[in-house]
Amino acid sequence: MRPFQVYVAKDSEHAVSLLCEHAPRAVILAGGTDLLVDLKHGSKPWDVIVDISRAEDLNAITLTGEGLAIGARVTHTDIMRSPVIRESAPALIDAAHSIGAVQTRNLGTIGGNLMTCVPSMDSGPALLALDAGVTIRGPEGLRRLPLAELFVGPRKTSLAPTEILVDIVIPKHNLGKPLVFLKFGLRKGQALALVNVAAGCRLNGGKVWEPTIALGAVAPTVIRAQAAEAYLAGRAPSEQNLSETGRIAAQEAKPISDFRASADYRRDLIAVLVARALRQACAGTEIEQAEMIA
Amino acid sequence: MTDIAITVNGELRKASVPSETTLLQLLRDNFQLTGAKLGCDVGDCGACTVIVDGAAVNACLMLAVQAEGRDIITIEGLANRQVFHPLQQAFEESGALQCGFCGPGVILSAKALLDENPDPDVYEIRDALAGNLCRCTGYTKMIEAVQNAARILRGEPEISSRMISR
Structure with a gap:
């Protein structure tokens, strides 16, 4: 690796002041699973590393009045072991478990996964399907934006070079919403998604209510399949309707062909995975309702 | 510096x-x-x-x-000059390594697993070793060795593959 200077930030405010001092030649280091690869093999001109892996205000998982706040440097392993996430947003656990392997899940963070912003990120779809927001700290203080507005393109976010991600907030009304994450990769371990999907809904009088469908690895960023959502809303969760929803989602996506899979294959995967995730989510909803009646 | x-x-x-x-x-x-x-x-x-x-x-x-x-x-922290760590003993007895290049990593991944979960099932062992690539063994004997080491660490009699083959 070419030489650089490392500054250890004690909290997010300290990190921002270090970024202000050294931007744009400074970069944030959290888990390092992406950044170290970039530092070894990339061509970015960074010569200052702001290490937030010890920042005190970025590693909590907290239920607040607003919802569930997950600190930016919470690791994928932390997510898998969190009782509150298991209770309120278990799809995040499936997503975290699908990432890399134990060693990279022990280091890699949810904030890093979002900020690296590769289209195949596994943390994105479930959070996007739950309408998550992100808190950003910059020189002027904190601001909040919808997660969808963080994503700009492959490896590109909307953050300024002097801003950092503080936490991800899942709104209260979506905690406990039936949501299923499915990933299709070429292997179980150490594999990027060819397609990943998070889809969920509630059932109201036998009709689908508030369906949300998010897709990864099939567009420049993780996206919501809005036309598919609009089609399914208010319809019965029949096999035919779920298949049609999957078909519409596949049309909305813009997958590319690469050495892992062709665009056509990815479209087929979207249709199958969206229908499968919705089927599972609806089954979960019915079970919960039956339990409530009992 | x-x-x-x-x-x-x-x-x-x-x-x-x-x-x-x-x-x-x-x-x-x-x-x-x-x-x-x-x-x-x-x-x-x-x-x-x-x-x-x-x-x-x-x-x-x-x-x-x-x-x-x-x-x-x-x-280097697992064995001393007198005795192997139970994982190393089990890997040796099962013949779970061939070229051995992946071995230190595999054994440490297995140790981290057993330190937290003294009785893992096969799927938990496979998950714990998914980040350790081994191109020689096919993993079968490694998984057997981790199960055996877990038995030794729990104080139960080990099931030796040599005993099975006899």
């Missing part, structure tokens, strides 16, 4: 290294602990796996400065 003090296999070790030094380079080049291997150097192969504060990590993906003050276990 950055001054670093970490605990390695129970011993406080110090070094002064450039900031761009990885934990793997620190262990191998400064402390001459060459059990952790340099394989892919990008976090795919797991040959550099060490245990940091109880968690298996890729030493190639961690800067040495990030390890400051932390507690590291490498393969």
